[in-house]
Amino acid sequence: MDITQIRTLIQVAETGSLSKAADRLCIAQPALSRHVRMLEEELGTRLFERHGRGMVLTEQGQIALRHAQRIVAEIDEMRISVADESESLRGHIAIGLTPTVSDILAVPLFDTIREACPYATVRIVNSYSLYLMDWALQGKIDVLVLYDPLGIRSLRAEPLVEEDLYAVAPPEAGLQPDMPLNVRDLRDAPLALPGRDHSLRILVENAAKACRSTLNVVVEADSLSIVRDLVREGRCWTILPLAAVQDDLAAGRVSVAPLASPVIKRKLELCFPSDRPVSQLADFAGRSIASISRKLVREGRWPGRIVT
Known part of the structure; x- marks a missing residue:
């Protein structure tokens, strides 16, 4: 069992389809199918029921998914904990914002990241929630702000503003x-x-x-x-x-x-993909989004309510 197989389990469970999961993970469908089969053989149980409309988790698959999500979260935490502080806030960060949120957050967020992380490059992706979510699950966005993500398993969500x-x-x-x-x-x-x-x-x-x-x-x-x-x-x-x-x-x-x-x-939530590591730069961007959002609401510059 390896982390690739664990991430495969999460994505197939999320999409209900080998082909959709393969697109998100950017690997061939036969290789993805092999990962699922090898994981099932190692665990000694069927994780999915196959049918014409896709794949659905079995009862044992639901149990395995909960463990997989915890494993990925622990690996993320370990990588952040041991990261070289001198390098942790360098590199590239892709941030997804919906259009209404981008109007409010883009400039103060860029200024905050630029001041604290002068060697980081920032990409701000402005689109509707549905597109942002799909790009995040494809690995193209590191942290994003969505409206009502509806309990998507491959996203870890924290409430911000209603x-x-x-x-x-x-x-x-x-x-x-x-x-x-x-x-x-x-x-x-x-x-x-x-x-x-x-x-x-x-x-x-x-x-x-x-x-x-x-x-x-x-x-x-x-x-x-x-x-x-x-x-x-x-x-x-x-x-x-x-x-x-x-x-x-x-x-x-x-x-x-x-x-x-x-x-x-409608509720606005800060989201991170839960099936891959969250870098310290992405974590910093997320904390900055939360801090700026709540500050703007408290100052009356963002009509809404802080959600905790």
Whole structure:
């Protein structure tokens, strides 16, 4: 048994598919299948049930997965503990931020890392949660901030901030920040939202179903800048956290109202891939994200609530 086989177990359990796990780990599917088979032979039990739709953990596989996750975590901790302090904050760090978070965090985060780690190079990847999560599991991102990662086994998540969602409309709609708007009142509003597989869209769709209403989505746009442009130009409404439109609201380019009946909240979480080592540089970046986020909330510069 080796660490490659253990990481294979975690990825196949996560994706439910040898082909998807092979893509994430960037190795050939036959080699991945061999790792699983060798691990099963060494443990003397079947870890997965194979069927036409993929692979599902057996009861013994669930037990093995819990041990595998602990082993990987222990190896990460050991590597961080013995790392050469003079080298630990050098190298390259790739940080994934969702668009609304990037607007708030990117500059202060870069400044913090640059000051403390002058020999490190920083890459900031700005995209929606779904894409960031997949890139992280492929090894392309070291630390990331996601909305509602939904208990993904290959990610270790720590809560940061909870935000309320707002209806955002052109100024002439006359929405008011102190006058909540019921979700069912959005039925006829022409909405610009991300695609159906994105966390914000899922939250909004579920809220509409909960109050037995529907949404009038006239355009799907997986770009925050496009959505904001459509609203500013009077073409559409959208639904976003207040932080995403603070500047537009102050400049009178949009109007907003908090959503009610039901209130829609989403939680922002700091995430690390749990199936590979976390470097001291990535750990420092993560701690910086947490510290800056909470500072901005306390100062009122990030509308939201600190989650502990």
